[in-house]
Amino acid sequence: MSSPRPSYSNLTKGGATRRSGGSSRDMSRDYTINLSVRQVLGLWVQGSVPTLQHFAEMWYWVFLWCLFSSLLVHGAMALLMLVTLQRHRRGRLITLLLVSVGFLASLIGGVITSAAVAGVYRVAGKDMVPLEALVFGAGQTVLGVLISFSRVLATL
Numbered sequence: 001m002s003s004p005r006p007s008y009s010n011l012t013k014g015g016a017t018r019r020s021g022g023s024s025r026d027m028s029r030d031y032t033i034n035l036s037v038r039q040v041l042g043l044w045v046q047g048s049v050p051t052l053q054h055f056a057e058m059w060y061w062v063f064l065w066c067l068f069s070s071l072l073v074h075g076a077m078a079l080l081m082l083v084t085l086q087r088h089r090r091g092r093l094i095t096l097l098l099v100s101v102g103f104l105a106s107l108i109g110g111v112i113t114s115a116a117v118a119g120v121y122r123v124a125g126k127d128m129v130p131l132e133a134l135v136f137g138a139g140q141t142v143l144g145v146l147i148s149f150s151r152v153l154a155t156l
Contacts (some may be wrong), residue, residue, distance in 0.1 A: 040064045043130040051127035058118035058128045065137020066110035073141055074103045106144055113140055 040061050052058045080100040085091030117136050121128050 034110065037064065040130075040133075041068075043134065050127055052133065053127050055118050055122045058121055058133065059114050061108055061128070062117050062137045062140075063114040065134050066140045067107065067113060067137075069138040069141035070103060070106045070110065070144075073145060074099055074106070077102075101107035106141070109144065110137075110140055 041064075052061055078095060080091065081095040085095055088094070107117065114137070118128075
């Protein structure tokens, strides 16, 4: 008597059924996912197709470029704040607080906007070139800096 539950042992990663012959597998799709920080920083994609094809790797690459560029900007601003507020009684505390809040806000914004960019690419059915991930990730940080400066100037 067979079990009423369906068997999923014959499915592969792409949803195509596996044939029992072994040699008739569909090798047209590349299932390698590039999630290494070294690959992201080197703009190097592993696999037969030199593009980012999956939502997870598109999101990860754009997010890591946003993260690293944000770290660079916030690190430079932290050094500037430490130098200018070194004689203030609570200067180090103010620096730590402002840099951590600013970095966390840009981190959360980077997660959301990177997912939006990857989602648009995925829905459009377009593959992402690693250089596009760099432009989108660093562009998020540049836009964040420009918006921050424009808000500060408006309050003066």
